[in-house]
Every structure is written in C-alpha cells, then in structure tokens.
Amino acid sequence: MLDGARIAWRNLWRNRRRTLLLSSAVAFAMLLVVFAQALQQGSYAQMRDTATSLLTGQLQLQAEGYQDDPKPRRTVPDALALAQTLRQRDDVVDAATRLMVYALVSLDERSFAAQLVGTEFAHEQQVTRILQMAQPPLSGASEEYDADDPAAVAPLVLGSRLAANLGAAVGDELVLLGTGRDGGVAVMIGQVRSLVSTGTAELDRGLILAPLAAVRGAFEYGDEAHQLAVRAESLTVAEDIARELAPQLPTGVVALAWHELLPDLKQAIDIDQLSAQLFYYLLLGIVAFSVLNAFVMIFFERTREFGLLSALGMRRGSIQALLHWEALFLWLLGAMIGFAVLLPLLFWLARSGLYLGEQMEAYGANFYMPSRLYPATDLKLLAGTPLLLLVGVQIAVLIAAARIWRLHPVEALRAS
Amino acid sequence: MLWQLSVRNLLRHRRRNGLLLAAIVMAVAGVVVSNALIRGFQVDMSDRAVDSLTGHIAMHAPGYLDDPNISRSFALGEDMRAYLERLSARDDVMGWAARVQVPAVIMSERETRGVSLVGVDPLQESISFLGDVTIDGRALADVDERGIVIGKRLAEQLETVVGRRLVLMAQDFQGQNAEAGYRIVGTFDADGTGLEKQFAFTGRNALAALLRTQRVTGVSVRFIDEPPTAAVLHELRSRFDALQIAPWQALQPQAAAMFEFADIAIFVWFLIMMGALSFGLVNTLATAVMERVRELGLLRALGMQRGSVVGQVVIESMLIMAAGLALGLLLGVGAVTMLSDGIDLSRWAEGMEMAGMRPEIVPVLKSGDLLLVAVLSLVLGLLASLYPARKAVRISPLEALGR
Numbered sequence: 132m133l134d135g136a137r138i139a140w141r142n143l144w145r146n147r148r149r150t151l152l153l154s155s156a157v158a159f160a161m162l163l164v165v166f167a168q169a170l171q172q173g174s175y176a177q178m179r180d181t182a183t184s185l186l187t188g189q190l191q192l193q194a195e196g197y198q199d200d201p202k203p204r205r206t207v208p209d210a211l212a213l214a215q216t217l218r219q220r221d222d223v224v225d226a227a228t229r230l231m232v233y234a235l236v237s238l239d240e241r242s243f244a245a246q247l248v249g250t251e252f253a254h255e256q257q258v259t260r261i262l263q264m265a266q267p268p269l270s271g272a273s274e275e276y277d278a279d280d281p282a283a284v285a286p287l288v289l290g291s292r293l294a295a296n297l298g299a300a301v302g303d304e305l306v307l308l309g310t311g312r313d314g315g316v317a318v319m320i321g322q323v324r325s326l327v328s329t330g331t332a333e334l335d336r337g338l339i340l341a342p343l344a345a346v347r348g349a350f351e352y353g354d355e356a357h358q359l360a361v362r363a364e365s366l367t368v369a370e371d372i373a374r375e376l377a378p379q380l381p382t383g384v385v386a387l388a389w390h391e392l393l394p395d396l397k398q399a400i401d402i403d404q405l406s407a408q409l410f411y412y413l414l415l416g417i418v419a420f421s422v423l424n425a426f427v428m429i430f431f432e433r434t435r436e437f438g439l440l441s442a443l444g445m446r447r448g449s450i451q452a453l454l455h456w457e458a459l460f461l462w463l464l465g466a467m468i469g470f471a472v473l474l475p476l477l478f479w480l481a482r483s484g485l486y487l488g489e490q491m492e493a494y495g496a497n498f499y500m501p502s503r504l505y506p507a508t509d510l511k512l513l514a515g516t517p518l519l520l521l522v523g524v525q526i527a528v529l530i531a532a533a534r535i536w537r538l539h540p541v542e543a544l545r546a547s
Numbered sequence: 548m549l550w551q552l553s554v555r556n557l558l559r560h561r562r563r564n565g566l567l568l569a570a571i572v573m574a575v576a577g578v579v580v581s582n583a584l585i586r587g588f589q590v591d592m593s594d595r596a597v598d599s600l601t602g603h604i605a606m607h608a609p610g611y612l613d614d615p616n617i618s619r620s621f622a623l624g625e626d627m628r629a630y631l632e633r634l635s636a637r638d639d640v641m642g643w644a645a646r647v648q649v650p651a652v653i654m655s656e657r658e659t660r661g662v663s664l665v666g667v668d669p670l671q672e673s674i675s676f677l678g679d680v681t682i683d684g685r686a687l688a689d690v691d692e693r694g695i696v697i698g699k700r701l702a703e704q705l706e707t708v709v710g711r712r713l714v715l716m717a718q719d720f721q722g723q724n725a726e727a728g729y730r731i732v733g734t735f736d737a738d739g740t741g742l743e744k745q746f747a748f749t750g751r752n753a754l755a756a757l758l759r760t761q762r763v764t765g766v767s768v769r770f771i772d773e774p775p776t777a778a779v780l781h782e783l784r785s786r787f788d789a790l791q792i793a794p795w796q797a798l799q800p801q802a803a804a805m806f807e808f809a810d811i812a813i814f815v816w817f818l819i820m821m822g823a824l825s826f827g828l829v830n831t832l833a834t835a836v837m838e839r840v841r842e843l844g845l846l847r848a849l850g851m852q853r854g855s856v857v858g859q860v861v862i863e864s865m866l867i868m869a870a871g872l873a874l875g876l877l878l879g880v881g882a883v884t885m886l887s888d889g890i891d892l893s894r895w896a897e898g899m900e901m902a903g904m905r906p907e908i909v910p911v912l913k914s915g916d917l918l919l920v921a922v923l924s925l926v927l928g929l930l931a932s933l934y935p936a937r938k939a940v941r942i943s944p945l946e947a948l949g950r
Contacts, residue, residue: 149830156826163819233659235652240722244652244661295614296650309659337661398898410816413577414823417570421827424566428834431562 135449139456143464150461153425157465157520160418162473164411164516169477169506170485171407175400176507179366179389182499184260185329186248186338187392188227188360189369192217192376195385197357198392203232203312207384210356214254217361222372224362225257230346231357234309234319236339238297245293247307247319247339249346258362262288262340265325267301276342285345286324292335294326301325307339311351319349396499411516419523422461426454426531437535438543451532458528462521469517481508549855553863556835567831568871571924574824575875576882578920582813583883583910584890589809590911591904593795596802598676599742600646600665601795602767603774604783609791611764612798615663617649617720620762621790627766630786634768634779641769644671647754648764651717653697653747655705662701662747664717666754674769676737677748684709684733692750694732698743702734709734715747720760727757740900817920821927828928832864832935843939844947853940860936861929868928872921880917883910 143150183189192213194205207213210228217226230249235242252269256262262269265288277283287305289297299305303323311317321341329335346352363369366389373386380386390397430437437450484503507513557564597603611619623645631643644667651664668690672678687696695713702708712728719725729749737743755761768779776794783792796803836843843856889909892899896906 148833152826152830152833156823159826160823235659240724241718242652242716242724243650244659395897395900398895400898402892402895402898410581413573413581414819417574417577417820417823418826420566420570420573421824421830424563424570424827425830427566428563428831 135453136456139453140460142453143457143460149425149429150464153422154461154464154468156418156421157462157524158467158469158472160415161465161469161517161520164414165469165473165513166476166506167407167411168516169508169513170480170504171404172507172509172512173505174500175404177501177505178396178400178499181501182393182396183366183389184362185331185499186259186261186334187389188258188358189363189366189389190361190373191387191392192359192361192380192384193357193387195383198387201231201357203310203357206352206355206357207359208355208381210359211354213384214356214359217359220372222364222368224364225254226359226361227251227254227258228343228356229255229358229360230343230350230352230355232309232317232346232350234307234317234339236293236297237306237308238299238303241297243293243296243337245290245307245337245339247309247341247346249341249343249350251343252340255340255360258360261327261329264329265327267325269325276345283345285319285321285341287321288325288327288340289323290335290338291326291328292332293337293339294323296336299323307349309350311349313351315351317350319345321345415516415519415523418520419527422458422524423527423530426458426528429454429457430531430534434538434543437538438540441538442540442544447535447538451528451535454528454532454535455525458524459521462517462524465520466517477506477508480504480506549859549862552859553866556839556859556863557867560835563831563834564867567827568867568874570824570827571868571871572875572878574820575872575920575924576879578817578820579876579879579912579917580882580886580910581816582916582920583879583886583912584908585809585813585816586911586913586916587908588904589806591908592802592805592809595905596795596799597769598679599799600648600675600746600765600767601798602644602674602769603776604768604779604792604794605798606766606768606783606787606790606792607764609789612791615648615650615764617647617718617758617760617762617764618722620647620720620760620764622761623763623766627787631766631768639770639772639775641771642671642674643766643768644668644674645751645763645766647751647758647762649717649758651715651747653701653705654714654716655707655711657706658704660701660704662697663745664715664747664749664754666751667748668751674767676742677735680735680737682733682735684731686733687748687750690750691752692732693729693753694749695729696733696735696748697731698746699734699736700743701745701747702731704744707731715757717758719758720762725757725759738905740905813916817923821923825927825931828864828868828931829934832860832932833938835863836860836935836939840942840947843942844944847942848944848948856939856942857936860939861932864932864935865925865928868924868931872924876917876921880912883912886910 192207194207197205214226214228217223227250232247232249234245234247236245236247237243252262256269269288276285284304289299294300297305301323305321305323307319307321309317309319319341321339327335327338327340329338361369361372363372370388373388376386440450441447484505487502487504608619608621634640635642647666649664651662653660653662653664667677667687669677669687669692670689682696683699684696687694695715697705697713705713707713709731712730714726714728716724716726735743751763774794780792780794796806847853847856887909889907891907893906899906
C-alpha cells in the first residue's frame with residue numbers, strides 16, 4: 132500500500148502547476164473558514180463571559196416561574212442557608228443573594244422608575260463585575276451599613292443615565308418608593324455613593340444597587356431571595372452544577388444556567404452560527420467543485436496510463452486508491468500551507484486581539500459584543516473544517532474515478 | 548475569427564468546461580442570494596430606525612437628546628408649520644410629525660414602570676410604526692385624544708387591559724411633578740419588539756395640558772425612498788438654526804454602524820467567493836492552453852500575432868465567465884424571488900431583537916449590486932486568464948511544432 136502512496140506523491144508533481152493551484156484552493160478555503168470560525172467562537176465565548184459577568188451571574192437559583200413572570204412573592208426560601216451551602220462547594224467562587232423590586236426614585240421634583248437590586252455588596256463583587264465598574268470605586272466603608280440602625284442611610288449605586296436624568300450626584304439623598312412584599316407602601320431613603328456606566332442602555336437608565344439588608348427591611352422581606360447568583364470556576368462548570376443541583380433543590384426552587392437566563396443571547400449566537408455556516412458551506416462547495424473538475428481532467432489525461440496499469444494486472448481498486456492517495460496529499464499540502472499562514476496569525480491575534488473600531492464599540496456594548504476580538508485557539512473546535520474538506524476532496528475523487536470501473540484496457544491504451 | 552476559435556475550444560471539452568461552468572454558476576448564484584440577504588438585513592436596520600419615531604430627519608431643541616426634558620422644547624411656530632407643509636407636498640416626502648415626548652412613570656393598579664410618553668397627532672403618524680401596527684381596542688382618534696395607547700407587552704407587565712385606567716406622572720414645564728389618569732383605549736402589537744415596552748401614546752393637545760405648555764420636543768420628517776438628506780438638512784439647518792437637526796444615522800448610531808457594516812460585508816464576501824472560484828478557473832484555462840501547445844504553435848507559425856493568441860485565451864475565459872454569470876444571475880434572482888415572502892426567523896426572535904432586527908428577513912435585490920457582481924466577475928475572468936495567456940504567448944512555434 133505504501134508503494135501506492137509513493138507513486139501517488141510522485142504523480143502529484145508531474146503537473147506542478149495544477150498541484151499547486153489545487154492545494155492553494157484547499158488552503159484558501161481552509162484558511163478563511165477556520166479563521167472566521169476561530170474569531171466567531173472566540174467572540175461567542177467573550178459575549179457569554181461579558182454578559183454573565185455583568186449582572187446575571189453564571190448560574191442562578193430562583194423560585195420556579197420567576198424567570199418568566201417575576202412576581203415579588205416568587206422567592207427562594209431560606210436564602211441565607213442556601214447561599215452558604217453553595218459557597219462551601221469547591222467549584223463555586225461565590226454566591227450573591229438578591230432581592231429585585233421596582234421602585235420610583237425621586238430627587239426633589241424629578242421621579243423615575245427604576246429596578247432596585249438589593250444585594251450583599253461583598254459577595255456581589257465576587258460574582259459579577261457591576262460593582263467593580265462603579266465610579267468612584269467602592270471601598271469597604273460603603274458596605275458598612277447597619278440595618279438595625281434606624282438613622283442609617285443606605286448607600287446606593289446608580290446607573291449613570293438614571294443619575295443624569297434625576298440630576299443626582301454622589302452624596303445626594305434619594306427617596307425610593309415602591310410596593311412591599313405583601314402589598315403595603317414601602318419607602319427607603321438612600322444616598323448616592325457611586326455611579327455605574329455599563330454601556331448597556333437598559334441598565335444605565337434603570338438600575339440601582341443597594342445593600343440587601345436595606346431592601347429587605349424597607350420592603351418587608353424575610354430570609355428569602357428573588358435570585359441567588361453564582362459564579363463558578365467557569366461557565367461550563369456552572370452548567371454542570373446546574374444539572375447536578377436540580378434534583379437536590381427544595382421543591383419550587385430551580386437552577387438556571389446562562390442560556391436560560393439570557394435566552395436572547397443564546398438565540399443571537401445560534402442564529403449567527405447558523406447563518407455563518409451557510410456561507411461556509413457555499414465556499415467549501417465551490418472549492419470542492421474545483422477539485423472535482425480537476426480530478427475529472429486528471430482522469431481523462433491519464434486514461435492511457437490507467438489502461439496500461441490495468442493491462443499489467445493492477446486491480447481497479449488499487450488504481451482508484453492511487454487517486455485517493457493523491458487527493459489526500461493534495462489536502463495535506465493545502466492544510467500545511469493553510470495552517471502555516473493561519474497558526475501564526477491566530478496566535479498573534481490571541482495575544483493582541485482584533486480591534487473592531489469605535490463604532491462597533493458603541494454598538495456592540497448593547498449585546499455584549501467586545502470591541503476587541505480574541506480568536507478561540509482550541510484546535511479541537513477548529514478541526515471540523517479541515518476534516519470536512521478532506522471528506523469533500525475524497526468524495527470528488529470517488530465521483531471522478533467512477534469511470535475506472537468501466538475502463539476497458541485495450542480501448543484505454545488506444546486513447547491519446 | 549478569434550471568437551470562433553474560442554467558442555469552438557470551449558465546446559470541445561464539454562465535460563470539463565461544463566463542470567467549470569457549474570462552479571461559476573454556483574458561485575454567482577450564491578453571491579447573489581447572500582448579497583440579497585445581507586441587503587435585506589441592511590434595509591431592515593434602516594427601516595426600523597426610521598420607523599421608530601426618528602424618521603429620516605429629526606429636529607430637536609439643543610440638549611434634548613441628552614436630557615429629554617420638557618424644558619428642552621421649542622415652539623412650533625406658524626412659519627415652521629407652513630414650511631413643513633410645503634416640504635410635505637413634495638413627491639419624495641411622506642410627511643412630517645410634531646410630537647411631545649418625555650420620560651414618564653406609568654402606574655397601573657398592580658405595577659409601576661418607566662416609559663417614554665409621546666403626545667402625537669394621529670393623522671401625522673402614518674410616517675412611523677404607529678401608523679402600521681395592529682391595535683386591540685381602538686387607535687387614537689385625534690390630536691385632542693385623552694385616552695392612551697400602550698404596547699401589548701407593557702400592558703402585560705402592568706397587568707392591565709384595554710378599558711382600565713393608568714396614572715401617568717411626568718415633569719411639567721415648570722419643573723413640577725404632574726400627574727393625571729388616562730384610560731387605555733387600545734394596545735398595539737409591534738411584533739413583540741422593544742417598541743411595545745417603550746412607548747405610551749396619547750393626543751398631543753391632551754399631553755400639552757398635562758405638561759402646561761404648547762411647545763413640542765421634536766419634529767420628524769420622513770421621505771418615501773432614498774432621502775435627499777444632505778440637501779434637505781442644509782435647507783432646514785439654515786432656516787431653523789436654533790434647533791438641532793440630524794439624520795437618523797446620528798440619532799441611532801448603532802443601526803447606522805450595522806448599516807455600513809453590511810456594505811463592507813457584501814464586498815468582502817464577494818471577494819472571497821470569487822477568490823475561491825479563481826483557482827478552478829485558472830486551472831482549467833491553464834490546462835486548456837497546455838493541451839493546445841502544438842495547435843497554438845502551428846497558428847503562430849502560420850503568422851498569427853502574439854496579441855491574437857493572448858486575445859484568444861482571454862476571450863475564452865471571458866466567454867465562459869459570461870455564460871456562468873448569466874446563468875448564475877438567473878438562478879440567483881430566481882432563488883431570491885422564491886424567498887421574497889421573507890425567511891421566518893421567529894424561533895430566534897429574542898436574539899434578533901437583541902441585535903435590533905425583526906424576526907423575518909426579506910431579501911432585497913438592488914440593481915447596483917447585480918451590476919457590481921457582473922462587472923467584478925468579468926474582471927475576474929480577465930485576471931484569471933492572464934497567467935494562462937502568458938504561457939500561451941511564450942510558446943515558440945518551432946518548439947511547439949517539434950513536439
């Protein structure tokens with residue numbers, strides 16, 4: 132069999148121009164598609180990370196039905212204990228207990244509706260980035276909020292647009308008005324401690340963070356939470372934890388992984404991937420066609436040669452195998468050229484990133500798209516296209532070489 | 548005679564040229580369809596931006612866009628009104644609309660939300676999405692309408708329905724909190740997009756009463772097709788220099804960015820596809836030349852000029868490219884026509900919305916694009932023939948005949 136391989140290799144170089152053209156075509160397609168996929172996968176990973184690390188967390192425990200219909204009474208009971216159990220796990224970095232309420236926030240004559248998030252600042256900072264983005268930066272002093280002290284004023288972190296709309300600055304006292312857990316009017320006084328600018332319009336316009344204890348007291352909640360947000364070692368680990376926890380949780384409590392928490396992000400990624408694949412297949416199809424064309428030409432050029440080989444006793448299958456070897460080497464050549472260009476490019480970009488420009492920066496923030504793309508360098512992910520090309524090239528040979536089985540040695544020898 | 552030679556050569560090797568033709572057709576059709584899809588996405592982006600209350604050109608008081616407060620408003624004077632009416636009478640203008648748009652708090656019996664409260668003249672609103680949406684209940688009657696129309700999703704969030712009352716609270720012209728009750732006369736369906744959560748509409752005069760001013764916060768102008776934006780902007784800006792007048796691209800920079808990105812995507816994609824095709828094209832042409840070394844040598848010996856040999860190779864390449872182009876365009880246009888009802892992407896509706904798009908793509912064919920494909924393909928045909936042509940020219944008659 133190896134003899135066949137050697138002959139095939141030499142055959143390739145009998146027509147150097149064609150071999151180079153074909154392997155360049157394979158290299159071209161492979162390079163482009165693999166590069167594009169690397170950037171895609173890289174950007175998806177970045178988007179998932181950015182989205183989940185902003186405010187959602189990698190995993191959340193919620194009352195069943197809360198995600199679709201966030202009613203104030205749909206809470207997770209015994210939140211403190213549950214949070215502690217989560218934190219004790221080796222694969223969990225931290226967990227934050229949260230209460231989410233709609234409130235009217237007022238400063239002097241201006242009022243706006245806002246989403247008030249009561250959370251434990253110290254834990255929140257380990258689970259998400261939002262508090263770390265606060266300007267001026269939060270120090271330990273801001274978390275010193277004594278819920279039992281009736282004169283204590285809760286420190287607030289406001290979305291920057293909300294603050295601008297209210298005309299509020301750091302140090303201003305705001306009044307928050309809302310509906311308590313059981314329907315009564317709830318009032319909370321807070322002092323603007325810091326502002327946060329996320330780039331996401333919805334958050335910047337409507338988010339207020341306050342200590343969990345303050346919200347709990349003002350809105351009359353007990354040891355319960357709307358969300359337990361968790362950060363694990365990685366997003367994949369978080370998905371595993373969600374699956375593992377599901378049967379262990381008390382009734383009425385569910386564990387939601389990122390794609391359930393951010394279904395719009397998942398869908399956006401899915402459809403992007405789907406539409407890109409259509410483009411890739413079209414490109415690969417064109418290259419496969421060119422290869423098919425070339426092998427048909429090869430076959431007809433070498434009809435005499437095949438006739439001779441057949442007359443000398445070589446089996447049809449072996450002749451066909453010869454062509455398959457040639458196709459394999461072509462692919463190998465193409466892969467080598469392609470990856471010779473691709474690998475340095477990928478590794479360089481993996482370090483410096485691909486800057487998409489200012490416009491993308493502004494636009495992308497709204498759906499977690501980073502302004503600097505880092506390609507994925509997991510070669511397992513990227514091996515799909517080369518393999519697909521290999522299969523495509525071999526199928527091209529199969530089609531082109533079908534005629535070998537109808538080859539009549541005498542006629543073939545007479546062919547010019 | 549060159550043409551005859553070329554055609555004959557092509558027909559001599561039907562199988563291989565047939566395969567090449569098929570590859571060209573596939574590439575061209577593929578480019579046409581993907582172009583149409585990207586254009587459809589682009590048109591969708593700009594439509595959404597223009598349909599939302601922005602219009603093609605929007606006029607605001609300075610500072611309103613950063614701080615959408617009623618204090619940042621302007622008077623809709625008689626001369627402005629007259630001018631806009633005249634503008635509206637033009638063939639290419641769809642219309643204009645003046646609005647009062649302020650942030651407000653909307654409260655139902657159960658829930659509280661923030662919205663953008665918009666006072667409109669319903670008769671002017673054929674220029675925006677409000678003129679197109681389906682409404683449960685009834686639409687706003689006129690500029691004095693005191694009822695309110697909100698989006699379906701907002702109604703769901705507020706746990707309320709048509710017929711119930713809502714309280715709206717906003718800041719009036721004096722800077723005081725103003726509050727009034729409104730009855731919901733209708734809820735609108737905007738395909739589940741953010742528009743359903745963002746807006747609450749009422750009659751402009753009714754809102755003027757609440758905010759205690761007749762001033763408006765914005766005027767938008769909409770054209771029918773391609774807007775002569777630059778010319779109209781210039782005219783408006785010189786006439787009403789106290790106002791901030793901007794095209795939709797400035798007001799919705801994200802949509803504008805995606806819009807431009809689509810142009811680049813189309814061009815890059817075309818280059819890639821044609822690049823992939825070029826390998827096969829060059830290969831086939833070069834093989835064709837090499838096979839005919841003897842024939843070409845003979846022709847040269849018989850006195851055919853070098854230029855003619857090159858010309859013959861080039862014509863051969865252009866011919867097959869043109870044939871593939873014609874068929875590919877036909878196939879591509881046919882495919883796009885079949886998809887003209889739009890591709891339903893409602894399975895990914897929320898994802899599409901996140902990127903600012905509708906859950907349905909309608910491919911759009913622009914004659915400019917097709918022309919570009921045609922021209923660039925023929926240029927490719929030309930470039931691809933250069934290498935084989937060079938080889939053909941180098942054939943020395945003596946050597947060739949000696950073979």
